[in-house]
Amino acid sequence: MKKIVNRATASTPKFFKVLRTIGLALVAVGGTVLTAPVALPAVVITIGGYVALAGGILSATSQLTTTDDNK
Known part of the structure; x- marks a missing residue:
């Protein structure tokens, strides 16, 4: 657990x-698409969910990437 915190910081x-x-x-x-106050087609809601999921994975993965200064 401590190693993950060190990588994140x-x-x-x-x-x-x-x-x-x-x-x-x-x-x-x-x-924004998922919480739109208007009725949207189901396919747009589904795509919005996938976009939000992909963005979350991309952000989390990028945050945990560090440089290896030992080389």
Whole structure:
């Protein structure tokens, strides 16, 4: 558990910071579609769920990526 916390708080490479930002944007778009106050077709709701899931996975994976300075 401590190793995961250390990875999450370590510095993230620039490329993965960009990916994390893109993932957060996807989560926001997916969440907006899922909570829209108007009735949307079922396929749009399904796609919104998948977009939010993909954004969450992308953000979490990018946050846990660190550089290996031991090389």
